[in-house]
Amino acid sequence: MIHEEAEAVKAPRVEDRARVTGSTLYVDDIPFDRLLYVEILRSRHAHARLLRVDAARARAAPGVAAAITYADLESSTGSFPLAASRVDDLRQPARSFLARDEVGFVGEPVAAVAAETRAAARDALEALEVDYEPLDAVIEPEAALEPDAPRAHASLPDNLAFRLEAGLGDVDAAFRGADRVVRLALQSPRLAACALETRGAVAQWLPASEELILWSSTQAPHLLRSQLAATLQLRESAVRVIAPEVGGGFGSKRSAYAEEALVAILARRLAPRPVKWVESRRENLLATVHGRGQSAEIELALRADGKILGLRYDAVVDVGAYHPSCPAAAPELTAAAIGGPYRVPASRVSLRGAFTNKVPTDAYRGAGRAEATLAMERVLDAAAVELELDPIEIRRANFTREAVFRPPTGVALDAGDCPSALDRLLSACAYASLRGEQEARRNAGELVGIGLAAYLDVCAGGSSARAEAVVWETGGVRVGPAGDVEVFTGTSSQGQGQEAALARIASEILGVPPEVVRVRRGDTAAIHDGRGVAGSRSVAVGGSAVREAARRIDAKLRSVAAALLRVPVEYVERVDGGFACGGRRVSRAEVCLEAHRAASLPADTPPGLEELVHYPARGPISSFGAHLAFVSVDRDTGEVRLEKYFASDDFGRVVDLLRVEGQALGGIAQGIGQALLEEVVYDESGQLLTSTFLEYALPRASHLPLVVCSRGETPSTMNPLGARGAGEAGAIAAPPAIANAVVDALREFGVRHVDLPLRPEKVWRLIRAAEERGD
């Protein structure tokens, strides 16, 4: 990675040593005494009536402590409540942690066994007796919405899972008045998040205090705590959720899962023994939510000069068998982000969710925005070809000029400054010479393409199609009598290392080195409220909360110093190692000690150095940029080689550069995977064909080209740090940039569109079809 500018702080990545040497403790690594191990029996059928589940033989199997079925869930409500959603006609079929009388996807939990060893638990699954009566399964989402389609659930009248419609202006008039209408149908295939650490949870019930502790590899410990308390009918204060080190999630560990409830239910039965379930990789591919899964048609009404007059977006979302506990989150973001960084005077967006007999879909890095950006950036390229415009010019002609603008759904967004990011990209990649290289190689018979994508990443979950949500986060700072600093945050971590940024924010305000700041997160007993990690918001929103708490502590320290110095607080200055007024000084250690000892504090200064803040962001937070891909295509095999990749991003003010670089590169790698390799495949009966890494292709180091990153720092006005979100840009921008490059490479064959992933056979077929036509 090459950086154009690098003035931001490069705090050392102290967390890496433990990770690469294996001493980081993930859920499965935490030692527990007298642990019991859980294995889950999962449905073999995509859709079936469950006639009988008999656990008697499993209960008698060697080493088994408990074997439970639906009938044993009485200590809970049987399912998690659905979080609020702003979509219409939201429907959820009856669902329970263990299937009751119907299974809706291959991998749905049917029974659970707890035993003395993992092997004994696994062996006991063989002793469970289950009778299924297979029912017709519905697999393709568009077919699922046809009137005569088989139903994904016998209890529902049809397969409509939700509707979401939004719009602005007179769209039909815009299309009537257009010089050209460009239409494109495209797919965002289902993806598997494949976090390096699979899911896992350990539960322990403490009978004396009537309290549940759950360690889980989750992105949202507080949300999980509330969901567990609701289903177990416990007070929230009786449930403590701890998210220790988490080895990736990418959105897939945000919703609460049946397995987390099952270990809790088993732990209550088997108290005080702790109960552990750790997902296998096969289960991870089978039963952890998938991402994306949208098939869309996008239409642009354009003037001959490329100006956008109107947009229609009509998509079917593959919901899977059930909504996850936060329903329709990605589709809402698609509706909010569909117009990208462009001025779209009139628009209509329509998304319909379809139940299918497959594992549910949910957030995946770039959730909703990636689908929107793929559609918009692809259709813009198609429009550029039809109108004989340069792909750069058509984008420049449409970038919004307003700082805060109202995209298709009418909800305000921070537009950033895409034109500047595009200019920086073109100079970083030496665009003219890239086009020159392309020309020369094309003349030599090669298939070479250049693709561009601009993006506006609507971060922070700050907007939906319908309303501006209040985006908040908690942050706390505590300074002990010895002067040590603890920072508390309601955001969590899936391994990004944002703790370093939070420590730096507090350390700068408090005038201490960042190494003395300890960041505590991922424990509902350490901080009672929070939103977890999702939507690239941990620093912008969580960091602003920490900043505010640190400022309050700093003010308190000054007033204690003023009391010790016996001067009014406005005369107190911070000096190296303490505070001073004129020639008199008091050390930081003395001030911290006095704040707790309170020997000589004035009446209006209460003792203690502890602040907790709920910080609301001022408005939507977004990041933006433009990416460019340079590819060649093997004419004989259809293989795509990504030769060069250039990224120009603007993440606002950067607090911690190394980790932001990590996010930028990781996002691009994941975007390359989406573009070239990744696709979840089910057969027509609903069996998962990509159920191991022999079939599901993840990007490896050998798939990644040299990536050249350049970065702007346009501060966000929505938070005092000026930070934007850095986590998802690459996963949003890389797929359309690479798709556009491949379509450009195939220009001589008249190819207008290729769906992701751009696998060799698909590309070869396009080439061959053109050759057979005699193009």
Add this chain to the structure above:
Amino acid sequence: MIPAAFEYRAPRTVEEALALLAKHREEARVLTGGHGLIPALKLRQETPALVVDLRRIPGLGDVEPLDPAPPSPRAAPPDPFCGGPGRSGGLRIGALVTHRALAEAPTVRSRCPVLAEVAALIGDPQVRSVGTLVGSICHGDPAADYPAVLLALGARVLIASPRGERLAEVAEFIQGPFETALEPDELVLAVEVDRSAPASSAYYKVRRSASGFALAAAAAVVEIEGERIRSCAIGVTGVTTRPFRAHAVEERLVGALCAHGFPEAAARGASDGQSVLDDIHASAEYRAHLAEVCIRRAVEKALSRR
């Protein structure tokens, strides 16, 4: 991903191993590198009563020159996979020889550079350090790399059983997908290549993106006389249920002028009459096409090394 319970034995001699196989027959599975067996155990696709681990048997990890002819003392050629012309002398590759050992062994690189070339393309460094050639061919994955090159080299498999030792041609040994000619009480001790490969040999593979296994691959061993191809052997893997020799293509190449490169259309229909794989990785039609591309590119690469 937890295997069903099984007995584990690690005999110290071939005789002990054979006795275990004779006793347990179909109930036993043999472990060398484990890259085929262990995933199958974890998914419970295989539930053997006994696993016989060969890794403590001395001597099975060696690559031996098959005849006394020493490798030529000439300086190493610039291409690491390009041996000098006119060498003689084969190899015996023991059952525990890893892909990495094959890729790196000087004897292999000088006597049979194309075999080292293939070994170096398998999996990733971790796989190459543990997986074995013999394990791979006994596992019988129709998309594995070795069958193509072993077919082209006319390699043989040295098999031991209570009845003694026998040699089987690789072409007979490989019977179908995950199927070999090995009897339940038999053990493969080694693979033998009975003469050195000409320098003008090469391997070309189009990978499956998920696993790196061959979507299609071809190994070409080309003998050149003067300016022309004297003879040629081409093995193809990944394309069909049973890796095969492309005899029709080989015949078309005999007598071709090397300087003219690969004759137009000579690879056409290379997999005709074969049972071509059709699965989520690729359609049969695409695989048959790739077979032709891989053959052409392997031969071109081989000719470029003469």
